[in-house]
Amino acid sequence: MSTKFLIDNAKLIELSINENAEEIEKLDQEIGDGDHIFNVQRGIKLVIDLEPTIKDLPMSKALNTIAMKVLSGIGGSSGALFGTLFMTLAKGKNIDSGVDFNKSVEIFYDAVQAVKMRGKADIGEKTMMDVLIPVANTLKELNQKEESMETILNKVIEVAREGMLSTKELIATKGRASFLGERAKGHIDPGARSSQIMITTVCESVINS
Amino acid sequence: MKKFMNNADDFLNESLQGFKMAHSDIVNVHFDPSFITRSSKTKEGKVALISGGGSGHEPMHGGLVGFGMLDAACPGYVFSAPTPDQMVAASEAVDSGAGVLFIVKNYSGDIMNFEMGAEMLTGKSATVLTNDDVAVEDSSFTTGRRGVAATVLVEKIVGSLAETGASLKECKTLGDKVNKNSGTMGVAFSSCTVPAAGKPTFDLGLDEIEFGVGIHGEPGRRREKIKSSKEITDEMLEAIMEDLKPENNEELLLFVNGMGGTPLLELYLIFDNAMKYIESKNLKVSKSLVGNYCTSLEMQGASITLTKLDGEIVKHWESPVHTAAMRWGM
Numbered sequence: 001m002s003t004k005f006l007i008d009n010a011k012l013i014e015l016s017i018n019e020n021a022e023e024i025e026k027l028d029q030e031i032g033d034g035d036h037i038f039n040v041q042r043g044i045k046l047v048i049d050l051e052p053t054i055k056d057l058p059m060s061k062a063l064n065t066i067a068m069k070v071l072s073g074i075g076g077s078s079g080a081l082f083g084t085l086f087m088t089l090a091k092g093k094n095i096d097s098g099v100d101f102n103k104s105v106e107i108f109y110d111a112v113q114a115v116k117m118r119g120k121a122d123i124g125e126k127t128m129m130d131v132l133i134p135v136a137n138t139l140k141e142l143n144q145k146e147e148s149m150e151t152i153l154n155k156v157i158e159v160a161r162e163g164m165l166s167t168k169e170l171i172a173t174k175g176r177a178s179f180l181g182e183r184a185k186g187h188i189d190p191g192a193r194s195s196q197i198m199i200t201t202v203c204e205s206v207i208n209s
Numbered sequence: 210m211k212k213f214m215n216n217a218d219d220f221l222n223e224s225l226q227g228f229k230m231a232h233s234d235i236v237n238v239h240f241d242p243s244f245i246t247r248s249s250k251t252k253e254g255k256v257a258l259i260s261g262g263g264s265g266h267e268p269m270h271g272g273l274v275g276f277g278m279l280d281a282a283c284p285g286y287v288f289s290a291p292t293p294d295q296m297v298a299a300s301e302a303v304d305s306g307a308g309v310l311f312i313v314k315n316y317s318g319d320i321m322n323f324e325m326g327a328e329m330l331t332g333k334s335a336t337v338l339t340n341d342d343v344a345v346e347d348s349s350f351t352t353g354r355r356g357v358a359a360t361v362l363v364e365k366i367v368g369s370l371a372e373t374g375a376s377l378k379e380c381k382t383l384g385d386k387v388n389k390n391s392g393t394m395g396v397a398f399s400s401c402t403v404p405a406a407g408k409p410t411f412d413l414g415l416d417e418i419e420f421g422v423g424i425h426g427e428p429g430r431r432r433e434k435i436k437s438s439k440e441i442t443d444e445m446l447e448a449i450m451e452d453l454k455p456e457n458n459e460e461l462l463l464f465v466n467g468m469g470g471t472p473l474l475e476l477y478l479i480f481d482n483a484m485k486y487i488e489s490k491n492l493k494v495s496k497s498l499v500g501n502y503c504t505s506l507e508m509q510g511a512s513i514t515l516t517k518l519d520g521e522i523v524k525h526w527e528s529p530v531h532t533a534a535m536r537w538g539m
Contacts, residue, residue: 025406032427034410035288035403068294071325072242076263076289080321083293118321183428 001099003054003062009202010047016201017044017194028190031172031183035076036190043074043082059099063090078191081115081128088114101149105139112136123163126172126184128191131163135199153203160203164188164196210407217405221264221286228271232533235275242292244299245271245282256371256380257281257303259296260312260364262319263288265403266424268534269361269503275532276539278368279312287403287506288425290318296326300334308333308377312364312384314356315340335377337384339363341393341514343452344421344429357424358466358503358514359391362526365535369525387522392449395429395512396441397422399470401505420444424468424505438475442482445513455492455517462496462526463487464514469504471511476500479511487515496526502534 017024021037028036046069054062063086071083092099092107099107112132116122121129138159142152167189171182214220222240229238229245238245244261251257260270261283270282281299285291300309309330313323315338327334339356367384375383397419400409410426413419418441421429430448455461465480467473476499487494496518503512516522529538 029411034406038405039289072292072294074289075285075292075318075322077318077321079290079292080318080325083325118325119317 001059001104003057003059006062006066007048007051007055009205010044012205013198013201014041014044014048016197017041020193020197024190024194027188027193031187032190036078036194039074039076039078040194043070043078046070046073058096060090060092060096063087063095066090077119081119084118085111085115102143105143109136109140124170126167126170126189126192128189128195130167130170130189131160131192131195131199134159134163150207153207157200157203160196160199164192167192210402210404212402212404214404217407220404221284224264225271225284228533235531235533236271238271239298239302242295242298243284244295244302245274245284246299246302247275247280251280251303251305253305254307254374255280255305256307256375256377257300257305257309258312258364258368258371258380259283259299259303259309260360261285261291261295261299261323262314262316263290263425265401265506266504268501268532270364272534273361273364273368273532275530277372277528277530278364278532278535285322287405290316290322293322293326293329296323297329300326300330300332304332306332308335310334310367310371310377310380310384311336312360312367313338314360315353316355319356333377335381337363337367337381337388339388341388341391342421342423343392343394343448344423355423355427356388357395358393358464358512359388359516361466361502362391362462362464362498362514362516363387365530366522366525368530369528372528383521383525387516390453390517390522391514392453393466393512393514394445394448395422395424395468395510396420396445397426397429397468397505397508397510398435399507399509401426401469401508403506418510421448422468422505422508422510424503426505426508438478439482439485442479442513443486446483446486446515449513449515450490453515453517455515457491458493460493460495460518460523461487462498462514462516462518462522463494464498464502464516465500466498466503466512466514467501468508468510468512469501470507470509473500476511479513483513496523 025037067086088111121127172184225238257280259281263285265287280303283291283295339360340354341359342355342357400411465476
């Protein structure tokens with residue numbers, strides 16, 4: 001993995017998020033306050049705009065620059081959570097001497113744990129953690145079993161989709177939707193949907209590269 | 210969407226510029242990152258009070274910066290939490306060494322960002338979390354109730370205590386007490402439009418009201434047909450009383466807050482209806498506040514807050530205050 005990988009994937013994510021923007025916005029208006037899609041789009045644009053700044057930086061500095069930009073540029077829960085994600089990725093051991101698939105799995109797993117702590121949310125609470133936690137667990141487990149990268153990533157795409165769909169029948173206990181109680185039932189969580197799109201985009205780009 | 214706006218990206222900054230120039234005797238506004246401070250430095254040994262949250266609730270919080278209330282406010286984008294760099298910069302600007310008390314409304318985005326800001330600070334800090342909204346029950350499986358209009362009261366009352374040179378711990382204790390003594394219930398008659406979104410946050414029929422609405426237009430307890438002010442007011446107060454359980458003859462502060470699009474003429478009418486209900490319950494309103502303090506952009510609607518009073522709270526409620534939005538005694 002290189003800083004080029006980060007920027008290239010941010011650009012791919014921008015395309016797939018834009019394609020689904022209306023759906024995400026609608027989900028958020030049903031159970032949130034309607035601002036999630038703007039935060040996500042603003043955040044992705046901020047990362048893409050960092051290209052000239054980070055393209056020649058070591059991985060740790062590049063990720064930390066992204067973290068600070070996301071933190072200050074997005075705001076809201078998304079800013080804090082994605083800021084925490086990138087800040088933890090940046091702290092990954094020895095990442096400046098190269099990031100292979102094993103290393104990626106390891107630092108992503110740790111980053112998801114940090115996001116879980118920051119948001120104080122677990123699986124089953126109708127948030128993006130219903131996607132991120134199963135994805136991190138699947139990556140770690142299958143990688144330990146030494147499955148092929150393609151098998152692992154295809155499984156991750158499947159798990160992310162299942163996680164996203166599982167939020168539909170959940171009652172929210174965290175995030176804005178929690179203020180709705182029963183009324184949020186029957187609606188997919190917008191944060192779970194947007195993170196599932198991001199995960200799927202990155203997995204597909206790695207598989208196809 | 211019809212708004213006084215040039216473009217959505219400059220919306221907040223242009224408003225902050227105007228606020229800075231209009232109230233240059235009271236406040237200063239800093240940019241990159243944005244925060245509002247008093248025009249004068251924090252007195253040596255005084256605990257600095259900092260609040261913040263998404264914009265769109267004006268005058269809360271920028272309009273509450275000044276003598277007797279906040280030392281700084283961090284405005285986020287419209288309905289989006291401010292970011293940790295804003296809290297760090299504001300703290301560095303106003304901490305006199307006595308510490309920083311953050312006053313944070315219970316919304317997950319606000320909590321996470323203030324938490325990260327506090328972690329990045331080198332000085333000492335404490336946080337008062339407000340959660341006065343009784344609309345959505347505090348059950349075992351919620352992140353808790355929302356922090357809404359009582360935040361204004363907390364900022365006034367703790368702001369007064371901080372001026373006396375009280376410690377960080379004393380300020381936090383009083384803030385927690387005022388929050389605990391307060392209950393709020395809101396009703397929306399119309400939706401509101403976030404500038405970047407361009408269309409209303411939710412749909413509400415011409416003859417419908419959202420009972421228990423949140424300050425971003427988040428749905429509340431139920432949607433129902435419009436009825437008389439007396440019926441609505443009674444229902445709002447019933448919900449608050451059920452939660453607050455004031456004792457017979459207990460003294461209360463009654464705060465009727467406009468959401469931004471309801472005229473004062475109606476807010477005073479609500480106050481009249483509320484007074485009649487409260488008196489019928491053998492309770493006494495001895496302090497009052499009516500106006501648009503914790504708003505939701507152009508939303509039509511109002512919230513009612515009741516706060517149980519004691520000698521300490523009354524003293525700090527009455528004390529002088531001089532901010533852009535609230536001024537008495539000086």
